[in-house]
Amino acid sequence: MVGEIIGSKTRSGLVSGFFLVSDTFSIWLSEIAKKYNLLHVSFWTEAALVFSLYHHRRILTENGHVPVNGRREKVECIPGVHSINTKDFMSHFHDSEQQISHKVIYLAFDRVKSADFILCNTAEEIETDVVSALREELPFYAVGPLFPVGTSVAVNLLPETDPTEWLKSKAPSSVLYISFGSFAKVAKRVIVEIAGGVLLAVVNFIWVIRPGMTDPDSDAIFPENFVESTRDRGLIVPWCTQVPVLKNPAIGGFMTHCGWNSVLESV
Numbered sequence: 001m002v003g004e005i006i007g008s009k010t011r012s013g014l015v016s017g018f019f020l021v022s023d024t025f026s027i028w029l030s031e032i033a034k035k036y037n038l039l040h041v042s043f044w045t046e047a048a049l050v051f052s053l054y055h056h057r058r059i060l061t062e063n064g065h066v067p068v069n070g071r072r073e074k075v076e077c078i079p080g081v082h083s084i085n086t087k088d089f090m091s092h093f094h095d096s097e098q099q100i101s102h103k104v105i106y107l108a109f110d111r112v113k114s115a116d117f118i119l120c121n122t123a124e125e126i127e128t129d130v131v132s133a134l135r136e137e138l139p140f141y142a143v144g145p146l147f148p149v150g151t152s153v154a155v156n157l158l159p160e161t162d163p164t165e166w167l168k169s170k171a172p173s174s175v176l177y178i179s180f181g182s183f184a185k186v187a188k189r190v191i192v193e194i195a196g197g198v199l200l201a202v203v204n205f206i207w208v209i210r211p212g213m214t215d216p217d218s219d220a221i222f223p224e225n226f227v228e229s230t231r232d233r234g235l236i237v238p239w240c241t242q243v244p245v246l247k248n249p250a251i252g253g254f255m256t257h258c259g260w261n262s263v264l265e266s267v
Helices: 002-011 027-035 048-055 057-062 100-114 128-135 164-168 188-201 242-247 260-266
Strands: 019-023 039-044 117-120 140-142 175-179 204-208 234-237 251-256
Touching: 019 027, 027 039, 027 100, 048 057, 048 100, 048 117, 048 128, 048 140, 128 140, 175 188, 175 242, 242 251, 242 260, 251 260
Parallel strands: 019 039, 039 117, 117 140, 175 204, 175 251, 204 234
Antiparallel strands: none
């Protein structure tokens, strides 16, 4: 359908000099751009480091670092990446068995080499060396951080809680915000350990506990009496809009799983 729309506008002369922006993994859109002689702009939504590792997969394979197969070793062969341990590689590099997802990712990184521009949702100040090294090989540009601001459109299907009024009752920099993103699973024992730390610290907190976040999911994920004993200083929610929370002056700390969106939003 996208091809038909662009084709009709091309025939009518409405897209002369335009460009097509697509997610790096939307491989088919690069073919449409090529077919209608449009500049193809590939948009990479993750960190430049992750892009670089995928881009240099052949080097990693030739040096025996991929697939990881449980090894823990230091890697220093990627341009712009001074040192990284294989334990910190993306999950697809850990698997020895090739899945369909592997083929899609690797094909995408073969195709992205022909893009006219590659835009990355990162800040050059955060990943200076990685971005500079990639730019020596590809038309790679940092354009972030980018995330929705001032929109009423929901960016998650989970029910959201607005903690603004609750935060107004707290002193500046007195609230710890705890959230592990919209996808990551967290073991119950980890939740229990964090809860113990929150009790010992006697700190105000907002804690995002998504439905299905623990595996196996359980209603009784907190230590006994935790919710009751922290009711006056704690707010446990299934989800909330993160950027306004992080901008609130009552927030003094952010405990995160370090997902890329959370990293950029905290900046």
